[in-house]
Amino acid sequence: MNNPSSIWQHHWQLCWQSSKPYRLGQALTFVLFLLFYMLYTLPFFQVEQPELVLIFFIRFLLEASVFVILSHFLLRPPLKIHYQRGFSLSALLQLSGWLCLAALLLATVSTFASYLPALSKTDMQQITLVQKDSIEGLQMQFTLTTLMIMMWLMYLSLFLFWSLIYLGWQMLQSRKALQQEMQQARLQQLTNQLSPHFLFNTLNSIRALIFEDQHKAADTLTQLSELFRVHLQAHLRPTSSLQEEWQLCQTYLHIEQIRLEQRLQLSVQIDDSLLQQPLPTLMLLTMLENAIKHGISPNPEPGFIELIARRQKSHWQLSLRNSVGAQSNQSSTGTGLNNCRKRLQLMHGDKARIELEQSSTFFHLTLELPYATHPDR
Structure with missing residues (x-):
C-alpha cells in the first residue's frame, strides 16, 4: 500500500x-x-x-x-x-x-x-x-487578511488539540486491544492444557474396561471418537455456552456410565434461561472428570453426582456435588481446579468466584458467575 x-x-x-x-x-x-x-x-x-x-x-x-x-x-x-x-x-x-x-x-x-x-x-x-x-x-x-490569519491560527490550534486527543484515544484503544489479545491467548493456552489431561483420564477408563467387558470397551471407543470429534472443535474457542458444554459432557458421561454402570447416579437441573451463558471451554467437563475420578471410581458402592445451574439476580450459579467414599489411588494434582480459577480470573476478574465445601461423605464445588444479559454468540 x-x-x-x-x-x-x-x-x-x-x-x-x-x-x-x-x-x-x-x-x-x-x-x-x-x-x-x-x-x-x-x-x-x-x-x-x-x-x-x-x-x-x-x-x-x-x-x-x-x-x-x-x-x-x-x-x-x-x-x-x-x-x-x-x-x-x-x-x-x-x-x-x-x-x-x-x-x-x-x-x-x-x-x-x-x-x-x-x-x-x-x-x-x-x-x-x-x-x-x-x-x-x-x-x-x-482587514480581511488579518482576520484570515487570526482565524487560521485559532483553528490550527483547535485542530492540533483535536488530533492529540484522537491519537491519545487510539493509544488507549490499541492498549485495550492488546490486553484482550493477550487474555484470549492465555485463555487458549489454559484450554489446550486440558486436552491431554482429558485424554489421559478417558484412555485409563477404557483400559480398565477392556479387562471387564471387551464389547463395552469397543462401544466406549466409538463414543470416545464421537467425543473427540466434538472436543476438537470445541477447544479451539476459549469460551463456550453452557449448552455446548453440557452436550460435550453428556457424551463423556455416557462413556463413564458404560464403565461404572449403576455405580454412577446422576441428577441434573439446568435452568433453560442459562443455556446461552458463557463458560470457559471444558470447565464443566473438568469438574465432572474430577468428580468421577476422585469420588465415584474408587468406590465399589453406588455414588451420586448432582449438577445444578440456577439464576440468582445479577449472577448465576453452577453447582456440582458428588459423593466421597474410599480414597482414590490417583493423587490429585489440583491442575484442573487451578486451571478453572485462572480462566475465571481472566474472563471475569473479581466478578466470579469458586467455593469449595468438603466433608467425609461429599465434595461440593460452586461457581458463581456474572449473568450476561446479551451473551455473544
Whole structure:
C-alpha cells in the first residue's frame, strides 16, 4: 500500500469506517465547539440586540459542522494510517500539511460566512467590545487578511488539540486491544492444557474396561471418537455456552456410565434461561472428570453426582456435588481446579468466584458467575 492510488483508496475507506465510541466523541466535539464559541462571543453582544445571539448561534452551527466534517475526512484517515505504520519525519510533515489545510478551509468558511445575507450581522471585520464604563464601547477593525490569519491560527490550534486527543484515544484503544489479545491467548493456552489431561483420564477408563467387558470397551471407543470429534472443535474457542458444554459432557458421561454402570447416579437441573451463558471451554467437563475420578471410581458402592445451574439476580450459579467414599489411588494434582480459577480470573476478574465445601461423605464445588444479559454468540 505504498503507491499513491492505494493510499488514497485506504484514506477514502477509513472515511466511512468508524466505531460507535468515535461517533459519540465527534458528537461531543460538535457540542463543545458550539458552546465554546457562544461563550467566547458573549462580550461582543449588545444588550439591546438580543437577535444577534440567534444569528451567531446559526453561524457557529455552520462552523461546528464544518469542523467535525474536516476533522473526520481530512485529519482522521492520515492520523490513523500513520499511527498504525509509525511516525516518521515525512509523516509529520504530511500531517502538518493536513492540519494547515483543514485550518485554512475552516478559516475561509468562518471569514466569508458573513457574506451570506442571513449572517451579515456577524461580520468580524468590525467588532464592538462592550465595556461597563463606555456607552459606545470599544471599536476594533480588522482587514480581511488579518482576520484570515487570526482565524487560521485559532483553528490550527483547535485542530492540533483535536488530533492529540484522537491519537491519545487510539493509544488507549490499541492498549485495550492488546490486553484482550493477550487474555484470549492465555485463555487458549489454559484450554489446550486440558486436552491431554482429558485424554489421559478417558484412555485409563477404557483400559480398565477392556479387562471387564471387551464389547463395552469397543462401544466406549466409538463414543470416545464421537467425543473427540466434538472436543476438537470445541477447544479451539476459549469460551463456550453452557449448552455446548453440557452436550460435550453428556457424551463423556455416557462413556463413564458404560464403565461404572449403576455405580454412577446422576441428577441434573439446568435452568433453560442459562443455556446461552458463557463458560470457559471444558470447565464443566473438568469438574465432572474430577468428580468421577476422585469420588465415584474408587468406590465399589453406588455414588451420586448432582449438577445444578440456577439464576440468582445479577449472577448465576453452577453447582456440582458428588459423593466421597474410599480414597482414590490417583493423587490429585489440583491442575484442573487451578486451571478453572485462572480462566475465571481472566474472563471475569473479581466478578466470579469458586467455593469449595468438603466433608467425609461429599465434595461440593460452586461457581458463581456474572449473568450476561446479551451473551455473544
